[in-house]
Amino acid sequence: MIPETLLIEYNATLKTFDKDEIIFSEGEFARNYYQVKHGIIKMNNFNDDAKEFIQGIFYKRQSFGEPPLFIDVKYPANATAIEKSTIYILPKEKFYELLQNNKEVHFKITESLAKRLYYKAIIASEISSQEPSHRILRFFDYLKNDVFxxxxxxxxxxxxxxxxxxxxxxxxxxxxxxxxxxxxxxxEVKIENRKVYR
Amino acid sequence: MIPETLLIEYNATLKTFDKDEIIFSEGEFARNYYQVKHGIIKMNNFNDDAKEFIQGIFYKRQSFGEPPLFIDVKYPANATAIEKSTIYILPKEKFYELLQNNKEVHFKITESLAKRLYYKAIIASEISSQEPSHRILRFFDYLKNDVFxxxxxxxxxxxxxxxxxxxxxxxxxxxxxxxxxxxxxxxEVKIENRKVYR
DNA sequence: TAAACTTTATGATTATAGTCATAACATTAT
DNA sequence: ATAATGTTATGACTATAATCATAAAGTTTA
Structure with a gap:
């Protein structure tokens, strides 16, 4: 999302995380901007029964965990590698500087937050209800119409x-x-070799 | 959130909506930026059984419905006045111009989106579960610790x-x-004259 | 290649949030 | 001041998503 050349210009570091390795934890203060160079990251919570809830999944070139950089709160979820991943890491102060100096990048960050809010709005009205078929179809349709x-x-x-x-x-x-x-x-869906098609 | 003097400088119009009047509907394209001068606005959806889901409630000086201005989608929810309200309305193009010309306002918009994403993240992991007591307490604690x-x-x-x-x-x-x-x-809570305290 | 692990799947049972009906209390409108 | 409307509340009942147990199939690891 932020061009790699620009991240490098601002001295972002690259770090590799193994599958299941934790990047940051719920309740920690945000200190850095994170962007996926390659791999897959998920942000999640666990409830009292250790049941996992996935807040979002992030792929190559996508950033994650930025909201707490803009407001004075701790992370509301953990970030974990779903597979071995390489991540750009830019300290908070440098990230602000980069946004101050690159208006068009700031617009991209805003666009990214807007996309996630849109997704959350769609999902929220469904996952609060008692109808798994609606939940599942709405999620599949979001992937089909808005993502892919x-x-x-x-x-x-x-x-x-x-x-x-x-x-x-x-x-x-x-x-x-x-x-x-x-x-x-x-x-409503097709199943072929245990794979689902919408 | 955007200073009124600046909204006026960019020729934002003021419009009054009666209680229950619709400002915009789910599925419409976004054309304007909206900010509350006074009153209370809610964004909501209705499911197939006409059961309402409230995505958020917005008070004086708060904006609402901006995400679709940054991405090419329709409104995922309706916006309705909870009580008689007066709203600033600024066309999309003017809103972009205002952000381009006022970097610090753009940061405030970003902060506002970040706050809403934080709220959605907190609520999402709870409202998907089967425990009303957790849902309710988590919501009350968010109000107590993060809002008030x-x-x-x-x-x-x-x-x-x-x-x-x-x-x-x-x-x-x-x-x-x-x-x-x-x-x-x-x-966990106190009830006094049918009012709840946390 | 085989063991270990993960994913998908099925059956039986149950706790609970929803549903429906009804009513007391508070607020608003006439 | 009273009727209408909205909010809070309670009781009884039910459909369903969760829970628990078990197992087949596929993938990964040694």
Missing amino acids: KQEGKFTLKINYTRQQISDILGLRVETVIRTIKQLEKQG | KQEGKFTLKINYTRQQISDILGLRVETVIRTIKQLEKQG
């Missing part, structure tokens, strides 16, 4: 495990499995 | 009806009433 921007029937392959879908939507994995089977019966 | 910044026991009076709490947290009003009663028994 695809048309046609069953053109989008859902690249999440049932377990990941359950963690994102706050459902039990058994509920996700049964509901997807049900949605297949209703013609 | 109060300390001590039962110092915060919760200025929301049970119905509003149920709409914000995606619960049935009966569930909210019973759960708050239960939390009183556990010493």
